[in-house]
Amino acid sequence: MYKGKVGASVKVNADINSFIKFRENIETLIVDTKKWVKQKSINESSIRLDKLRKLLFDLNNMAANDVQKKAVLRLKQDIDFLDIQVENIYSKRESGKKQDGNIAFKCNWNDKYYRAPCSEAAYNSNLIEGRAWCSHKLSKCRTYTHEVTLDNNPCYESIALKEMFFGAGWDINGDKIKYRQIHSVKSNRLAILTTRRPYTDEKDRMIVGILYINQVKDDDNTETKIFGDKEKSIAIDYDKINIRFWDYYKNPNAEDSIFWGTGLFRYISNGTVLSMLQDINKIFNDIGMDTTIINKLLIHYEQLNAS
The missing domain is CATH 1.20.58 (Methane Monooxygenase Hydroxylase; Chain G, domain 1)
Structure with a gap:
């Protein structure tokens, strides 16, 4: 003993x-x-x-x-x-630069294809990785047993590809909330939704959705909200297709840096969007998926890049 x-x-x-x-x-x-x-x-x-x-x-x-x-x-x-x-x-290096109006969002991991609140396993992994909203006392996602809607949901991720919607988010400091604003996003441009699987590197960030921006709702009393056109937006099945965000996007003044800190979004040029669309179109063709929407987006961005 x-x-x-x-x-x-x-x-x-x-x-x-x-x-x-x-x-x-x-x-x-x-x-x-x-x-x-x-x-x-x-x-x-x-x-x-x-x-x-x-x-x-x-x-x-x-x-x-x-x-x-x-x-x-x-x-x-x-x-x-x-x-x-x-x-x-x-952000300071980006401020004052002319933007094309496209944006990429950093989404928390959601294993329900961004159409419902994530599973308990995904929720726990988001907690471990320190996702601010998932761990906040105002987050009620574990209590949602019913279908989520645009007006009734626990987080952006739970409806992103169901409603083709995302928002700028909040800065949370204890009980204080500051709404974030996006100043250079435009209608008739794209919002790219990106994410990482749990415990993977930033270089593995993948594209899971493309929202054709139909409306930007922006006022001082809430965060900037992006509404996508459901007929012109695309959900990408991350179990079948892996399109890595960092194969296309480069950080300004630090092109070799694969870094995405606390910010929820990044502005993207029309040229970068066009490159993404070209490769997505090829992948869709190769696996026999419908490319009707992609082809229309390609034509739109070819015209934007030519102007």
Whole structure:
């Protein structure tokens, strides 16, 4: 019995030491990342932030008590703050630039093809990856047992490809909510919906839907809302087709950087949209899918790029 207790004690101490060492490695990398953020290097900062997210995920799995869980939360807050700083650097570089009116949205993972609230497994993975709305007390998605509609839903993702709709989102800080605005999106352009499967890298972000923007609803009392034309928009089955967003989009002033921080959207040029549509059209043709809508969009963007 005595030997058993000693053995258990040794194991506990080893686990604690492993946690401390892992935590210290993350803290060292955070200090290094801060230096690159201060230099306004999106590429170098994003490389380190991506690594920090993976390390934090592993550390969270190691946390065995409240003290360790609080340490993980503190590190997450530090990483989130760095993420916001890099996103602000990106936003300032984008401000004032002429935009074509297209937009790409960063969607949380939804394993119901963006037509219903996600499963419990998908919900839990979104919590682990720190998705702000999924973990907020106002989110009621686990209570939805009925069909969602445009007017009655727990989140954008639950209706995105059912209603062909998405929004700019909210900045949530405790009980304070600030509605986000999108200033350079236009009707008769496209909104590209993108996502990552759980625990995959940012480079694996894929396109799951294309909304032909029919209406942009924008006022100061709520977030910007994007309504797609259901007859001209496309849902892409991510179980059959994998179209990677970063094969087309490049971050301004940091083209080698695969980084998407806290921001929910990115502006996209007409030329980038045209390249996406050309490849999607080819894939649809190759697997025998209807290309009627894609062909009409291609004609539209060929004309836009020619003007």
